[in-house]
Amino acid sequence: MDKIFGQYGVILDINLSTNKINKTQISKIDLKNYLGGRGLGMKILWDRIKKPGIDPLSPENIIMFMPGPFSGLPIPSSSRTTIVTKSPRTSPINKKYEHSSTISYANMGGFFGPEVKFAGYDGIVVTGKASSPVFILIEDDKVQIKSAESYWGLGTDSLDKKLIEEYGKNYQSCYIGQGGENLIPYASVLNTAARAAGRGGVGAVMGSKNLKAILVKGTQQPNLAKHKMYLDLLEKTRTAFQEDKTGGVISWRTGGTADALERSSDNGTMAVKNYREGTFKEIEKINTKAARTQIWKRDFACFSCQLACKKSGFAKGAYGGVVHDGPEYETGTMLGANLLISDLEGLNKMIYICDDYGIDIISTGGVLGFLMECREKGLIDLDFLDGVDLTWGNVDASIEMIHKIVKRDGVGKWAAMGVKALAKRIGQGSEEFAIHVKGHELAAWNVNTNASSMMITYGTANRGACHLNSSNPVRQNTNALRDSLGACSFAGSWYKGDISYRNFIEAITGAEQSDDEFNLIGERIFNLEKMFNLREGFDDKDDHLPERFFKDAHTYGKGEGKLATHEDFTKWIEAYYAERGWDVKTSKPKTEKLSQLGLDFTLQS
Amino acid sequence: MEANNSRRDFLKKLAIGGGGVVILGQYHFLFANEAKNGILKAIIVDFDKCAGCQTCETVCSAFHHPVEIDGEMLKGLGNPKLANIQVYHYNPDMDIPSVCANCPDSPCVENCPSTPDINGNKAIYRDKLTLAIRTNHGICISCGTCADTCKDQRTGVIKMNPLTNHPEHICDHCGGDPQCVKYCPYGALSFQEVDIEKTYFGMSPTQIAEELFKRYYTTQEVIHG
Numbered sequence: 001m002d003k004i005f006g007q008y009g010v011i012l013d014i015n016l017s018t019n020k021i022n023k024t025q026i027s028k029i030d031l032k033n034y035l036g037g038r039g040l041g042m043k044i045l046w047d048r049i050k051k052p053g054i055d056p057l058s059p060e061n062i063i064m065f066m067p068g069p070f071s072g073l074p075i076p077s078s079s080r081t082t083i084v085t086k087s088p089r090t091s092p093i094n095k096k097y098e099h100s101s102t103i104s105y106a107n108m109g110g111f112f113g114p115e116v117k118f119a120g121y122d123g124i125v126v127t128g129k130a131s132s133p134v135f136i137l138i139e140d141d142k143v144q145i146k147s148a149e150s151y152w153g154l155g156t157d158s159l160d161k162k163l164i165e166e167y168g169k170n171y172q173s174c175y176i177g178q179g180g181e182n183l184i185p186y187a188s189v190l191n192t193a194a195r196a197a198g199r200g201g202v203g204a205v206m207g208s209k210n211l212k213a214i215l216v217k218g219t220q221q222p223n224l225a226k227h228k229m230y231l232d233l234l235e236k237t238r239t240a241f242q243e244d245k246t247g248g249v250i251s252w253r254t255g256g257t258a259d260a261l262e263r264s265s266d267n268g269t270m271a272v273k274n275y276r277e278g279t280f281k282e283i284e285k286i287n288t289k290a291a292r293t294q295i296w297k298r299d300f301a302c303f304s305c306q307l308a309c310k311k312s313g314f315a316k317g318a319y320g321g322v323v324h325d326g327p328e329y330e331t332g333t334m335l336g337a338n339l340l341i342s343d344l345e346g347l348n349k350m351i352y353i354c355d356d357y358g359i360d361i362i363s364t365g366g367v368l369g370f371l372m373e374c375r376e377k378g379l380i381d382l383d384f385l386d387g388v389d390l391t392w393g394n395v396d397a398s399i400e401m402i403h404k405i406v407k408r409d410g411v412g413k414w415a416a417m418g419v420k421a422l423a424k425r426i427g428q429g430s431e432e433f434a435i436h437v438k439g440h441e442l443a444a445w446n447v448n449t450n451a452s453s454m455m456i457t458y459g460t461a462n463r464g465a466c467h468l469n470s471s472n473p474v475r476q477n478t479n480a481l482r483d484s485l486g487a488c489s490f491a492g493s494w495y496k497g498d499i500s501y502r503n504f505i506e507a508i509t510g511a512e513q514s515d516d517e518f519n520l521i522g523e524r525i526f527n528l529e530k531m532f533n534l535r536e537g538f539d540d541k542d543d544h545l546p547e548r549f550f551k552d553a554h555t556y557g558k559g560e561g562k563l564a565t566h567e568d569f570t571k572w573i574e575a576y577y578a579e580r581g582w583d584v585k586t587s588k589p590k591t592e593k594l595s596q597l598g599l600d601f602t603l604q605s
Numbered sequence: 606m607e608a609n610n611s612r613r614d615f616l617k618k619l620a621i622g623g624g625g626v627v628i629l630g631q632y633h634f635l636f637a638n639e640a641k642n643g644i645l646k647a648i649i650v651d652f653d654k655c656a657g658c659q660t661c662e663t664v665c666s667a668f669h670h671p672v673e674i675d676g677e678m679l680k681g682l683g684n685p686k687l688a689n690i691q692v693y694h695y696n697p698d699m700d701i702p703s704v705c706a707n708c709p710d711s712p713c714v715e716n717c718p719s720t721p722d723i724n725g726n727k728a729i730y731r732d733k734l735t736l737a738i739r740t741n742h743g744i745c746i747s748c749g750t751c752a753d754t755c756k757d758q759r760t761g762v763i764k765m766n767p768l769t770n771h772p773e774h775i776c777d778h779c780g781g782d783p784q785c786v787k788y789c790p791y792g793a794l795s796f797q798e799v800d801i802e803k804t805y806f807g808m809s810p811t812q813i814a815e816e817l818f819k820r821y822y823t824t825q826e827v828i829h830g
């Protein structure tokens with residue numbers, strides 16, 4: 001075999017049904033073509049799950065914890081871990097199989113991915129299902145599956161504290177809370193009790209395997225192909241951040257993503273009142289200035305990051321007493337503006353509760369907003385809600401409902417299933433404002449004000465509605481590529497010119513390639529995800545957005561009165577399919593496109 | 606897969622350490638001048654500024670553990686665990702870099718029971734030129750007194766290498782131009798005269814974290830403007 005640089009060519013393979021632990025070789029060609037993270041995870045998923053329709057919460061599903069080739073190197077903002085699995089969240093309009101669902105990938109910062117690399121692995125693949133709760137303890141070559149009985153039932157915050165106490169500084173961990181244990185389909189996985197791989201129900205898959213946590217520590221780093229070139233790039237990159245003149249570094253440090261709260265509200269692009277409006281009239285109560293003066297105390301960075309976008313919020317009063325990250329743009333909008341909640345301390349507490357349970361805040365905010373609207377419209381009564389008076393702006397009722405969701409108590413059983421399932425149960429036209437694509441709730445960026453872009457962004461994301469997808473195929477490909485490096489999207493704009501991702505990959509792995517060849521990697525990954533979804537029975541109809549976005553124009557703000565028609569959408573999506581080299585009607589990638597990307601193997605199944 | 610260093614190799618590498626001197630021998634001059642004035646200096650942390658990114662660990666490690674590439678000694682890849690400065694993360698959120706305080710009374714040296722060499726230096730000693738605390742593993746009896754003393758009385762940065770059983774993780778100031786200070790993105794580190802009157806002088810990371818929890822998370826005082 002050719003010598004591998006910058007990576008190990010080794011995946012840690014753990015079967016929780018048999019307790020077998022293997023080191024599986026990954027070919028140099030797969031490492032080159034899919035890199036790591038989201039891409040390599042997708043390739044392994046395709047290779048391992050050979051038939052469509054498997055139950056994502058059954059032992060047949062696999063879940064992968066993937067760093068990338070940047071991980072474990074102190075390249076600024078290369079802290080990301082992508083968790084890849086078959087989604088427990090999504091479903092097509094016409095189910096070809098009972099358990100048809102898309103690919104799922106969820107991405108978290110922190111310190112976990114780099115540590116996986118330090119331990120000597122390009123990724124961790126967990127298969128099967130343990131007969132009782134376990135956690136995995138990894139120290140370089142030494143891998144143990146241990147009982148997690150004493151951890152089961154703990155929230156992520158108390159578990160994190162316990163793990164620090166019991167295992168000390170040098171282990172990094174990721175884990176689920178009660179959300180994942182109780183198989184809430186939108187359960188998340190967390191690192192450092194706040195950095196969440198939130199989307200796509202990855203926590204539920206972990207819970208379905210009785211896997212509470214993974215702890216890892218390691219002492220290794222792979223040799224690089226061009227060490228000197230790497231050092232030179234690293235030096236230049238550090239300088240680019242240190243001497244930043246764009247104002248970007250300062251903005252991330254002072255405001256993080258929360259800086260977008262006010263901007264988005266002003267622009268009419270914010271999810272407000274279950275996406276009914278795009279501007280939040282009380283935005284000044286939850287914006288960066290409010291948070292910085294009232295609750296934020298410190299700024300925190302992920303491994304080797306110069307941006308420190310995470311904040312520790314601490315409030316006193318009725319909702320006080322907890323220290324927690326937030327609100328940032330997504331959490332502040334989905335549990336704030338989208339529910340008309342402007343009580344900053346209440347908001348901070350809600351964010352804490354969701355993260356402690358380990359449930360996706362974006363989906364939770366979507367579910368609460370949907371129920372509030374159903375209640376306002378009289379489609380459901382107080383009885384349906386078990387007496388929880390879910391009215392707009394009500395923090396206490398929202399908290400009560402979050403508890404019910406995670407415990408699957410009464411109405412919580414239905415709310416736990418997400419807005420698509422809820423709308424099916426409630427009926428009466430509520431489907432029109434059940435805000436999801438493919439069953440996955442939309443994120444905090446509203447649609448109408450910028451419909452031509454946002455409809456394609458949400459509609460064509462392979463994990464179901466995703467705000468990080470972009471509407472432009474080239475940018476979608478770049479995003480898929482970046483998610484496969486272990487690099488963070490927030491720092492993407494600094495990696496250009498000399499210090500491009502391509503040049504780093506050349507220094508790390510030795511792959512000498514043109515920009516076009518390199519960008520093909522992202523396109524390959526995106527198309528492989530698409531082929532997975534097609535095999536599961538998703539088609540062009542599943543790329544549609546909820547009817548709300550064709551009917552309910554915002555009544556005030558920058559987007560007031562703007563509305564796309566179905567004809568507009570058809571025009572946009574067909575142009576998108578065409579640009580992708582896909583059939584403009586069915587959305588199927590054409591054979592020539594698949595050949596060009598080296599994905600001919602997807603046609604044989 | 607020779608890229609994969611075994612744990613044994615790793616520990617050995619850690620024990621050798623000090624390779625940075627090979628790269629930065631040039632600074633020795635600068636540093637000698639400074640030490641002549643007799644000013645005792647150390648890495649001083651501004652805990653309000655640290656964001657916990659561990660860049661300090663990676664540049665410390667890269668400097669002290671260089672690699673030879675085509676006959677040239679170059680900085681290493683910077684595995685944080687090889688660093689002399691160590692960042693501790695806590696929950697509730699707090700990040701505490703911990704590094705040798707270069708204590709004027711150097712209890713680690715005082716308590717070392719080894720027999721001094723011909724220069725009068727014990728196995729752990731203050732270097733006359735650099736005024737930094739250094740070790741001489743050749744006469745070290747592996748008793749661990751220095752590490753215990755540091756842990757009981759000061760920061761606790763000194764750790765015994767589990768394989769060689771010699772003390773390590775003691776800051777040498779990179780020969781007068783500390784890499785951690787140079788590269789800290791948040792300006793949280795500086796190379797300054799040791800001041801035992803400073804609030805957090807010689808405290809362990811956990812003690813410092815406890816103090817900071819009190820300051821940040823139990824008062825209404827607003828830290829950020």
